[in-house]
Amino acid sequence: MTPSRTQLFLAYLRIGLTGFGGVNAWARQLLVEKKGWLTDQQYAEALGVGQVLPGPNALNCAINIGTRFHGAAGAALAGIGLFAGPMAVLLGVAALYDRYGQIPLVRAVLTGIAAAAAGMVLGTAIKMAIKLRPTPMLTATGLLALVLALLRVPLPLVLLGLAPLGIWAARRAAR
Amino acid sequence: MSEDGEIGPLVLAFLALSLVSVGGGIAVLPEMHRLVVEQHGWMDSLAFAKRFALAQAAPGPNIMVVGLIGWHVAGATGMFAAMLAMCGPTSLLAYAVARLRQRDLPWLRLVERGLVPIAVGLIAASGLLLAKGTVEEATLALPLAAACTVFVWRSSRSPLWVLVAGALYGALLL
The missing domain is CATH 1.10.12 (Lyase 2-enoyl-coa Hydratase; Chain  A, domain 2)
Structure with a gap:
């Protein structure tokens, strides 16, 4: 199944904005499990190429998948979609962190999220390893x-x- | 914060880093630390570690930590300059390879299949290294990370639940 350009852009916008703790787990969940645009093997190959090339692997992977569906336009749409949301959020976060980063509750919540995100990365790796057989x-x-x-x-x-x-x-x- | 004079070195530093950043954001963290803390002295070790945790907690690719470092060095301009330096040139390379992949060359397929297990192994290593960092900050983070691993592995529910649970657990117990 091939997504339209708009669908591709919106999917990556969503992956970027929901992608807490790194986007690869989220990208796999949306593109493979929810939308069914790619098989596990196809996603893993795109990610593998993305990791071996220099540069952010999530972006390389997005460019790969974007190109697969819609050539240069797809690559640009996937890459821009991936970063548009997080960059906007990051501007706000950076300013807030300068002011409130030292509060103990903020630190505790951040540590909790970081630990959960670590488990998420690990769980995704186990899942991929098993599905690839x-x-x-x-x-x-x-x-x-x-x-x-x-x-x-x-x-x-x-x-x-x-x-x-x-x-x-x-x-x-x-x- | 420093002034605009730091933009040049900032861009050069992340351009150089991007070219050796094989394996993604988490994998190049030690090298990034060396550049930012030891070579340029833009921030100390603790400030660096906290910015990484923040980038982890915020949505988006792990590489967003580069934006936070850029912000610290030269404000919003620094943020965009650092991100562009880190992502621009390598994107062009990724696109060139993506075009090559479309020709369905047998040798390239074989190379990809051989690289898949390495990619999965590296993801697992990143997860373990991140978990280690949080456990060093708070021992009680260990059962949380373990539970989240099992949840994501065994269920196909949205990973957002995992992060909401992590935030609550952190607020109550850490």
Whole structure:
């Protein structure tokens, strides 16, 4: 199913504005689960490309998905939609934070939201891993990426080291 | 806050950062910290950590923290300048690759399939690193993060519930 340009823009506007704690979990929920515009595999591939390229991965992913449906116009609509809402909110938030950021209740609420958001990111990763049903070799590649990132190995090194392994595993799986 | 003279260095710093920012906003956090705190001295470590938490709590991509740093350095102009520097050039690259993807090249499909598990592993690592940060701030954040993980994993309800619960839990217990 292909969304119209307006639908695409509105979807990304919504993803940006609802995207607390990072937008990838929300993007997947809306585009795959609610709208059915993409399968889990297609979304994961767009996100994978977005992560490997330099730049904000949510934006790269949006440009990828926008291009898929409506070329250059789609890329621009998805990217602008993604950032329009959050930029407006951020202007207000920055000003408010300068004034009220030190109040204990504000700090406690922010910590609670941050912890919930962390769980959200983790839960989404588990969900994706299960739905993709990877082969053992692909699973091992993913787990290695997890461990190396936790060990704070510089990201370019993680990618250089694991990309060949992942591609090899994908080739074996395709046979 | 500093004056307009800082816009140039701000733009250059985030342009450079954007080009090595493979893996997204959370993954480049240590490098961003090095630039903003150690190299340019725009703010101290604590102020940096708080701005990241704020960007997490506000809606939008994690990279919005760049906007908050820009705001701190040079107000609204700084916010837009920093975000454009961080997002502009890499967007063009992403578009070029997106066009390439549309040709449905077999080797590119294979590369993508191989990268998917790495992407998922990196997302999981980001979640764990973020959870660690909040648990260091308040131990009681741990059961909250764990419960939210299970909720998002097992249910297909809107993740907004998770954040509302997090805000309430924070107000009452943290």
